[in-house]
Amino acid sequence: xxxxxxxxxxFSLLVVALFQIVPLLWLFIFSLKDNREIFAGSPFALxxxxxxxxxxxxxxxxxxxxFFNSVWITTLAIVLTVLFASMATFAIxxxxxxxxxxxxxxxxxxxxxxxxxxxxxxxxMFLSVNLIDNPLGVVITYTAYNLPITMMILLGFYYTLxxxxxxxxxxxxxxxxxxxxxxxxxxxxPVMATTVVINMIYNxxxxxxxxxxxxxxxxxxxxxxxxxFIGQYMTDWGAIGATLIxxxxxxxxxxxxxxxxxxxxxxxxxxxx
Amino acid sequence: MSNKLLIALYxxxxxxxxxxxxxxxxxxxxxxxxxxxxxxxxxxxxxxENYINGLQDMKFWSSAYHSFLLAIFSTLSLGIYLTISFILxxxxxxxxxxxxxxxxxxxxxxxxxAQLWIKVYNPSNGILNVFLKQIGVENPPxxxxxxxxxxxxxxxxxxxxxxxxxxxxxxxxxxxxxxxLIEAARIDGASAFQIATKIKLPLIKEVVSVTVVxxxxxxxxYFDLIYVMTSGGPNGASEVMAxxxxxxxxxxxxxxxxxxxGFLLLIITLIVTFIxxxxxxxxxxxxx
Numbered sequence: 001x002x003x004x005x006x007x008x009x010x011f012s013l014l015v016v017a018l019f020q021i022v023p024l025l026w027l028f029i030f031s032l033k034d035n036r037e038i039f040a041g042s043p044f045a046l047x048x049x050x051x052x053x054x055x056x057x058x059x060x061x062x063x064x065x066x067f068f069n070s071v072w073i074t075t076l077a078i079v080l081t082v083l084f085a086s087m088a089t090f091a092i093x094x095x096x097x098x099x100x101x102x103x104x105x106x107x108x109x110x111x112x113x114x115x116x117x118x119x120x121x122x123x124x125m126f127l128s129v130n131l132i133d134n135p136l137g138v139v140i141t142y143t144a145y146n147l148p149i150t151m152m153i154l155l156g157f158y159y160t161l162x163x164x165x166x167x168x169x170x171x172x173x174x175x176x177x178x179x180x181x182x183x184x185x186x187x188x189x190p191v192m193a194t195t196v197v198i199n200m201i202y203n204x205x206x207x208x209x210x211x212x213x214x215x216x217x218x219x220x221x222x223x224x225x226x227x228x229f230i231g232q233y234m235t236d237w238g239a240i241g242a243t244l245i246x247x248x249x250x251x252x253x254x255x256x257x258x259x260x261x262x263x264x265x266x267x268x269x270x271x272x273x
Numbered sequence: 274m275s276n277k278l279l280i281a282l283y284x285x286x287x288x289x290x291x292x293x294x295x296x297x298x299x300x301x302x303x304x305x306x307x308x309x310x311x312x313x314x315x316x317x318x319x320x321x322e323n324y325i326n327g328l329q330d331m332k333f334w335s336s337a338y339h340s341f342l343l344a345i346f347s348t349l350s351l352g353i354y355l356t357i358s359f360i361l362x363x364x365x366x367x368x369x370x371x372x373x374x375x376x377x378x379x380x381x382x383x384x385x386x387a388q389l390w391i392k393v394y395n396p397s398n399g400i401l402n403v404f405l406k407q408i409g410v411e412n413p414p415x416x417x418x419x420x421x422x423x424x425x426x427x428x429x430x431x432x433x434x435x436x437x438x439x440x441x442x443x444x445x446x447x448x449x450x451x452x453x454l455i456e457a458a459r460i461d462g463a464s465a466f467q468i469a470t471k472i473k474l475p476l477i478k479e480v481v482s483v484t485v486v487x488x489x490x491x492x493x494x495y496f497d498l499i500y501v502m503t504s505g506g507p508n509g510a511s512e513v514m515a516x517x518x519x520x521x522x523x524x525x526x527x528x529x530x531x532x533x534x535g536f537l538l539l540i541i542t543l544i545v546t547f548i549x550x551x552x553x554x555x556x557x558x559x560x561x
Contacts, residue, residue: 009360016357017374020436024377026400027389043400088287097280103288110295112546114494116515117539120522120532121301122294124312144294147287176279205382207497212523223384227501230388237392244385251380259373263441266379270442270483 031055031241038237054242058229063243065218066225071250073135073221074203077142082195084143085150086188090180093158094166110148115208123212135219141209146202150195153268157191197258198265204251222247299539306533311526323533333534335509336517337541339424343513344492344545346428347435351484354436358443359469372444376437383434383497390430391417391502417503420510427499427511434498435491439484446480447473482553489549493542514538 030038033047092100131137169179207223226243233239308316361368393399396415405413416426496515505512522531
């Protein structure tokens with residue numbers, strides 16, 4: 001009786017796992033087929049011939065440019081976000097000043113803001129300072145909107161750093177700047193790694209800001225790029241599948257190598273909302 | 274360097290960015306809502322007209338209704354996630370791997386998810402209808418083109434996307450419960466079901482309350498997936514608050530009215546967050 005119960009529970013977990021995986025598996029299989037085979041054959045049959053040329057075709061057809069834009073915009077925004085968030089968290093947790101509590105609550109409130117409420121004013125602000133159709137506008141927007149969550153993840157770690165470290169550093173005649181960059185930052189590497197992974201996922205997948213602020217093909221990132229691109233190839237399922245696989249691949253690879261960091265970061269981001 | 278200057282140096286990059294790009298736009302949104310404005314030309318002050326129009330706009334209320342429906346679906350689905358987490362946390366072999374598999378859709382962009390599910394729902398070649406035809410359903414629906422089904426059809430990918438996230442949170446909370454409590458209940462003769470509902474569930478009440486807020490507020494803000502999958506269609510049947518606001522501003526160039534709707538979205542989100550927190554936060558904190 002207990003056996004059967006256990007089997008039933010296990011079975012239900014596997015069904016959920018299948019539900020989560022099967023659409024992606026199907027996507028990967030049809031990304032290697034041509035339309036004739038997709039429409040005529042059984043959906044999960046392996047392709048009679050693996051058509052990797054689907055990937056080559058969409059990469060040269062424009063996806064490559066979007067891909068590199070996503071890479072550098074994501075990377076630059078991560079560096080700025082993690083650096084600024086670390087500095088601010090350092091100032092809030094390790095220095096004593098009157099307004100630190102008020103400033104911290106400001107960042108916490110920042111977690112709850114629906115971005116759509118800020119979108120129109122942001123657009124008109126950027127229009128007046130030439131940041132529309134300029135990737136830097138996207139970079140600073142990503143940085144600003146990811147600072148609160150990044151700081152929330154960092155805070156807990158900074159609070160646990162023992163005070164003695166700074167005291168020792170100060171006695172050694174170490175300046176605050178050297179202490180921050182050479183002592184504190186290296187010590188926070190594990191939690192910084194978590195914030196890097198989380199920021200990478202957010203930035204890589206972001207859609208609304210790029211869709212609103214960027215109009216030139218040469219600056220578009222993958223999310224917005226594939227949206228237009230798929231319009232072009234509307235009927236070529238293999239090309240669409242290849243495009244989607246290319247767009248999700250970096251995140252999947254990051255997940256395979258850093259799954260524990262991702263899990264940690266996503267659990268921490270539960271405070272977001 | 275003086276201490277004050279140092280503090281300013283460390284806090285100001287983050288503070289300035291958040292003030293200028295997050296908070297000032299929010300205030301401006303309320304202000305622009307008082308204007309008639311096409312986004313490029315001059316602004317004309319028209320008082321509360323946009324807000325009054327917004328409150329009388331049936332299209333706005335229908336989009337708000339859809340957002341709230343999604344919020345209700347999302348809240349109800351928490352029950353499913355919670356059940357799965359209970360099973361997963363009951364010393365199941367491979368639970369770590371399963372948890373990670375569940376999480377994969379959460380990592381993908383909403384655009385990729387939307388494009389994938391457009392294909393899943395494709396009336397003639399999508400896997401859903403191919404499967405339905407195979408098991409003998411003669412005329413499976415054209416999911417995304419059917420006004421009465423479209424919202425449910427959109428909800429399935431949302432469920433798919435967030436399952437891993439909520440399961441992860443519940444699982445972590447359940448694993449945090451000290452084994453000794455469970456052991457004590459077992460010795461007192463409690464069944465597995467009783468332990469789950471009478472001991473574990475009350476102990477993770479706080480976490481459940483947080484996820485209810487997340488699910489509801491997240492749904493009210495929902496945009497990307499719907500914008501890509503249906504763009505609010507057919508005929509407004511899947512329009513939500515954020516997509517309605519977006520269209521007003523960036524398709525109809527009605528920036529003043531769009532700002533007013535954006536500001537209403539902010540107010541509604543804040544009020545709902547406050548109410549849900551009040552209703553769901555347990556009165557006393559549980560310590561163990």
